[in-house]
Amino acid sequence: MTEYGKQLGATETNIPGLIVFDLPVHGDSRGWFKENWQREKMTALGLADFGPVQNNISFNDAVGTTRGIHAEPWDKWVSVATGRIFGAWVDLREGPTFGAVYTTELDPSKAIFVPRGVGNSYQTLEPDTAYTYLVNDHWSPDAAYSFLNLADETAAIDWPIPLTDVEISAKDLAHPRLADVTPIPPRKILVLGANGQLGRALRAEYGDAPHIEYADRSTLDLAAPDLASARRWRDYGTIVNAAAYTKVDLAETPEGRKDAWAANVTGVAALARVATENGITLVHVSSDYVFDGTLDRFYREDDAIGPLGVYGQTKAAGDAIVSSVPRHYVVRTSWVIGEGSNFVRTMASLAERGIDPKVVDDQIGRLTFTDDIARGIRHLLDAEAPYGLYNLTGSDEPQSWADIARQVFKITGHDASRVTGVSTEDYFASASGPISPRPRNSVLELDKIVGTGYRPGEKRLTSYLAG
Incomplete structure (x- = not known):
């Protein structure tokens, strides 16, 4: 009844x-x-x-x-x-x-x-x-x-x-x-850009679990007309987009501009369509370059964007596209350090070779190590944090690039006074090609992601150099 x-x-x-x-x-x-x-x-x-x-x-x-x-x-x-x-x-x-x-x-x-x-x-x-x-x-x-x-x-x-x-x-x-009975496995996680700095950190974070897949441009072409049928997308629960065009200065050239827009906007739009149509959570990595760096405080997630160069413009456009996906995380970060060649490794090499560098001292930010970004992404997914935009960087006191270079010299046993601070204009004065404008303030407020239970990395430079 x-x-x-x-x-x-x-x-x-x-x-x-x-x-x-x-x-x-x-x-x-x-x-x-x-x-x-x-x-x-x-x-x-x-x-x-x-x-x-x-x-x-x-x-x-x-x-x-x-x-x-x-x-x-x-x-x-x-x-x-x-x-x-x-x-x-x-x-x-x-x-x-x-x-x-x-x-x-x-x-x-x-x-x-x-x-x-x-x-x-x-x-x-x-x-x-x-x-x-x-x-x-x-x-x-x-x-x-x-x-x-x-x-x-x-x-x-x-x-x-x-x-x-x-x-x-x-x-x-x-x-x-x-x-x-053969159990039903969890929906798959697909990591794009798997061979890049962040992609390698995500490999280390997730390992070789059967439901984790890794792909790069050679195994999944976001520009392909058959992307919608390239996989059985309903079997995927999450796509982590760790792929991006990040050649900031080259993006100011005619060819670089096209490549940056293709990777950071057109490719992201294709991913967004797949994610929306199949109920997939899309995780996208953003950049401090979406800001003009003129604020006199830390940047919050809801601050107005104002990118200065092509790279920042393409990242801002990609962020806007991803924000239209019902299930999305945009992870905004800055001054990324991972495996391979990067600012920290370069400074350590100069110190060891007896070269005294001139380093920019009027750009302020915080280093972010790729394994912390990978850990933060996993935290947001595992904790089922509310969808949206999150700042994710290291939590050390803000510093200039020159300050960080001096730290590297000191940690590696060299005289930090060998590093000379110079302005951005002086540093790039003799550059032969186009140079992208940089935000002077790249410090991101971390309260929102901390509120989800995530603990940002801190004092990581010593252990990174030791590794």
Whole structure:
């Protein structure tokens, strides 16, 4: 008997992400009406905006019709249009809750959100039962499915009608026991720019877990017309874009300008389309170069941008594109130091070779090491921090490039006074090619990311040089 007059409400279960909803049903002598799926109201109760693309109905003539247990790599919104079912759900995802079981009855006044990888099954308790479900992906022979036997002894589902007395398909009868089930893996994480400084740090952070993939320009071309079908994108939960054009001065040349816009804007736009269409979280790395550096305080996430050069302009444009993706993190950083050739290594080499450098002393910022950026990105994803823009740098006291050079000299056992500070104008006075303008103040405020529980790196220079 359908229960009328309920208030819309959500109840979590023992299976993470499996949520039961009470649905208001309004009835009179003519019958009843309900909002079976109402995006705004459901998401207000905490349900993910899962983006259904298909609505299916399974009609069952007889009492006792039993179907399942099927786990697919997509989410479901399950409800009953007519009749009543006993439903059983088993977590078949990799992880600590693998094998967890939840059961309940559904009539038209209840629905359940079934997350990707949770096995779904039911038994009809009334004749002419119409079982309906919305899904956020289309069936594909290439998708990874998993199945569990309805009579599995470990799950030990207490079916209202014994399985020996009901209608079950031969295929469902042949499904494996829990010990032989292949778990549904987590959605994949794809790291782009995997061979760059940040890409290598992300490799070190994530390692070789089966659900982590790494790609560079040779294995995934963002300019390819078939990018939308280059992978089964619904299997991906996150794309980390660690690829970018970063040749700041070369970007001021005619060819460099084209390359910078192609990589930092056109390629990012293609990624944004893929992420939006497939419900993927897009992580994008931004730069202090989006600011003009004229503020007399640390830059916050909501400060107005004003890039001075082509590189900064392309990064600002890319940030704006990514901000339109429903699930996104823009990670803004500055003065990045990683593996390979960089400012710190160059200063250490000059110190060792007896060369006394002139270094800019009117640009102020903080070093950010790539392993800290990788750690921060992972933190935002693992903590499921609110989507949006986050500043992420080291937390040392702001310094000039000349100050940092003196530190490098001192740490490596050399006389810091060998470093001479000069203005930006004097430093580039003899340059033979175009020079991009630099922001004088590149210090980013870190309160927002610290508020998510992240601890920025500090005093990393000594350990970096020792490594």
